[in-house]
Amino acid sequence: MDVIVLGGGLMGTASAFFLARRGARVTLIERNRIGTGATIASFGNIRRTGRYLPQMPLAHRSRALWGQAQELLGRDVEFRATGHIRLIFDHDSLADMRAFQGAARPWGLEIDELTPPEIRRRFPGLGPGAIAASFSPHDGSGNPRLIAPAFAEAATRLGVRIVEETEVDIRHGDGGFTVETREGQIGAERLLNCAGAWGGRIAEHFGEPVPITAFGPQMGVTEPLPHRILPVVGIWTREKNGSAYLRQVERGNIVFGGGAERVPVALDPGHARIDPVRTPVQMRALLRLVPALANVAVIRTWSGCEGYVQDMLPVMGASATTPGLFHAFGFCGHGFQLGPGVGDAIAELITTGTCETPLDDFRIDRFAA
CATH class of the missing domain: 3.50.50.60 (FAD/NAD(P)-binding domain)
Structure with a gap:
């Protein structure tokens, strides 16, 4: 065939x-x-x-295949099952998380709910204002x-x-x-x-x-920092521009996205450009997750072309x-x-x-x- x-x-x-x-x-x-x-x-x-x-x-x-990727492909694609934490800052979002947690269980996904003391003990420096968080221990990231x-x-x-x-x-x-x-x-x-x-x-x-319709995400990466953040970090929120997310790579840089509207992309030529006006809004959303990023330098931003049905x-x-x-x-x-x-x-x-x-x-x- x-x-x-x-x-x-x-x-x-x-x-x-x-x-x-x-x-x-x-x-x-x-x-x-x-x-x-x-x-x-x-x-x-x-x-x-x-x-x-x-x-x-x-x-x-x-x-399951991500877990086999290095064996299948013959090279390390930097898959790391570091866990995925989503911070929660209001009671409506906590209700949303619990509803999803209960609905997802029959589909084979177990999610832990973390209290503020558990967040501080296991993930110091993340979301000091969070009232709870979800944690999926077997998820993570790749390159x-x-x-x-x-x-x-x-x-x-x-x-x-x-x-x-x-x-x-x-x-x-x-x-x-x-x-x-x-x-x-x-x-x-x-x-x-x-x-x-x-x-x-x-x-x-x-x-x-x-x-x-084609849109481009607002993505960026910081200067290298001491490696402190192990899981992928996100947020449960109903806010349109509140869904910021970040992860720290092993070299120390923090890759981030969300927190701002995606930019429209024309398919010809199909290259999105970051809107610099939206970057400060994005950074304010990220500081809610990790306040220690307040004085960190962003060294590169980029976008792409994604299809949204x-x-x-x-x-x-x-x-x-x-x-x-x-x-x-x-x-x-x-x-x-x-x-x-x-x-x-x-x-x-x-x-x-x-x-x-x-x-x-x-x-x-x-x-x-």
Whole structure:
């Protein structure tokens, strides 16, 4: 079986790798360079707390694969199961957390509630004004700059052909799919759309419009500091711009995001620019989590291009209009943790016609009406 994968981010490279492991002959095509779209803009959060609950089986499948990543890929992608803490500063948010905690338990996710003394004892310096926190001990983070290239390299060792820096022209006929690239014409029986924010264009080409909009996150990193913060740190809040998050890498720098509205992105050329006016708002939100950051220097900021579907759920599964076409795009800024699981699940679906992980909620035909 021949498969063309469109998109060289985490979803596309993971799919190519797992397809090749299942014996498919794969060509991956990327319009820019591997891992330079939404993946490189990601915070690197590997969390299951707060997810849409029917997505939990996919999140569990992916978390297991993150734990095997070094063995699977032959290199360290800096996956660290340091835990994920979300601080709570008001009683409405505490009620939200407890409701999620109870609802998530039947889906196999155990979350601990921490009291203020427990927060101070286990995580000194975090959220001194917090009235509680949730803690998921088996989640953590990975390095967004390493993961897609690692999957791509491992896929290449399995025989996957990778074509970068090319636009495509796609046609479909009785013999399958034909894609014109700068390296010539490529044909395959199956086509997998992992094009991220551009995935909607490909779906529409096949008569399946999806309400998707591109936005870029406001990301930044500080100067190196003594390593004190072990878990990924976030917040439970209903405030529109209150959902700040951060993590400290082993080199000491603190990577952060949230706390400010995402910036709109035009798909051509598809490069978001940070709005410097929003950075002070973002920093004020971060200081609520770690007040000691008040005098720390921010050394770099960046953004990317993420696809946000109207209902905030991804598009995954077989096309409803075109035999042999499959989709995995529109992960709404929440896809990093899911990436390995998406690749494994979609490879299973393409090669066997079924998938042990439920994907029905993510069907593209949910927009057909």
